[in-house]
Amino acid sequence: MQDLLKQLGRDRLIGELIRHSRELPGPPPTYASPREPLPPELSAALASLGVHRLYSHQAEAMDHLAAGRNVLVATPTASGKSLVFALPVLQSILEDRSTRALFLYPTKALAQDQIAGLRKLALAASPLNPPTFEIDDGDTTQHQRRKIRSDPPNVLITNPDMLHFSILANHPSWEPFLRHLRWVVLDELHVYRGMFGAHVHHVLRRLKRLAGGEKEVRYVAASATIGNPEEFAATLTGESFSAVTASGAGGSDRQVLFLNPVMVSPYTVAVKVVAAAARAGMRTIAFTKARRITELLHTWLVRQEPELAGQVAPYRAGYLPEERRRIEERLFRGDLKAVLT
Numbered sequence: 001m002q003d004l005l006k007q008l009g010r011d012r013l014i015g016e017l018i019r020h021s022r023e024l025p026g027p028p029p030t031y032a033s034p035r036e037p038l039p040p041e042l043s044a045a046l047a048s049l050g051v052h053r054l055y056s057h058q059a060e061a062m063d064h065l066a067a068g069r070n071v072l073v074a075t076p077t078a079s080g081k082s083l084v085f086a087l088p089v090l091q092s093i094l095e096d097r098s099t100r101a102l103f104l105y106p107t108k109a110l111a112q113d114q115i116a117g118l119r120k121l122a123l124a125a126s127p128l129n130p131p132t133f134e135i136d137d138g139d140t141t142q143h144q145r146r147k148i149r150s151d152p153p154n155v156l157i158t159n160p161d162m163l164h165f166s167i168l169a170n171h172p173s174w175e176p177f178l179r180h181l182r183w184v185v186l187d188e189l190h191v192y193r194g195m196f197g198a199h200v201h202h203v204l205r206r207l208k209r210l211a212g213g214e215k216e217v218r219y220v221a222a223s224a225t226i227g228n229p230e231e232f233a234a235t236l237t238g239e240s241f242s243a244v245t246a247s248g249a250g251g252s253d254r255q256v257l258f259l260n261p262v263m264v265s266p267y268t269v270a271v272k273v274v275a276a277a278a279r280a281g282m283r284t285i286a287f288t289k290a291r292r293i294t295e296l297l298h299t300w301l302v303r304q305e306p307e308l309a310g311q312v313a314p315y316r317a318g319y320l321p322e323e324r325r326r327i328e329e330r331l332f333r334g335d336l337k338a339v340l341t
Helices: 004-012 040-048 058-066 081-095 108-125 143-149 160-170 175-179 194-210 229-237 264-280 291-304 321-333
Strands: 018-024 071-075 100-104 133-137 155-158 181-186 216-222 242-244 254-259 284-286 311-312 338-340
Touching: 004 018, 004 254, 004 264, 040 081, 040 108, 040 284, 058 071, 058 081, 058 242, 071 081, 071 229, 081 100, 081 108, 081 143, 081 181, 081 216, 100 160, 108 133, 108 321, 155 160, 160 194, 175 181, 194 229, 216 229, 216 264, 229 242, 264 284, 264 338, 291 311, 291 338
Parallel strands: 071 216, 071 242, 100 155, 100 181, 133 155, 181 216, 284 338, 311 338
Antiparallel strands: 018 254
């Protein structure tokens, strides 16, 4: 990283645009145990995956859930928020196999990223009869969708659009799943703002009318740090939440660099920074605001740095599902050095 920062500082274009540079030391981890210990099978499953202790915010969230409250965890990226909803949901399923849960993610890529880890944890907790997980989104074939509907999984992973268009619009066909729905998980809650958030609010109200049967549906939400987490979650869902905002997760040191491209296109700057990071062997993601810009940046980058042609890729909506899965797999394996999305 230090070599990359020095290289960027010496670059004739980039060096003049750097306005601020700072190293943020990673915080030490803080651990805690929930008041109600995890079942032995879940503790053993976590240990088999290398998790021997819970962070303090994970334990705090588990205590709220054990007390019957809805929970919003608003802590930084990579702080282990997924375990906060995976553990209580798996515990419910292991206690009652009729339990159903709905996990909502705003994007297909997030859902694909999460399902592998969830299945791994479920298999470790119950090797002979693991809880089942399925994805129902725009990439799911009609044949797969009929199969999921006829034999609902314990956990259905989808997005708000498919919940609106496919599940709630055909709720009689989903009645067995909806009747046994006990958990609704909302990941990346901060994305549901503005007009999109207003739509999601009404979709969740429809879900609430149709779901749960005799037992109450519980909500678990995860979000990036936001200013008014409890109010935001309550407005979106119509439910009250206990917010957990103090992270106990440790972290690596971070290098923060601010560039101000006053006299040059920010796209030109982005191409140079991504190319420099890729050449340095660093796995890099550059975010754009439009599909067209994603393709343009990739074209410019490959034209300027042809030796990186096989190590960088664009990633956007509009690709075939198998194309997106291939890019995701290469990124997770480390075959790709950079993705523009």
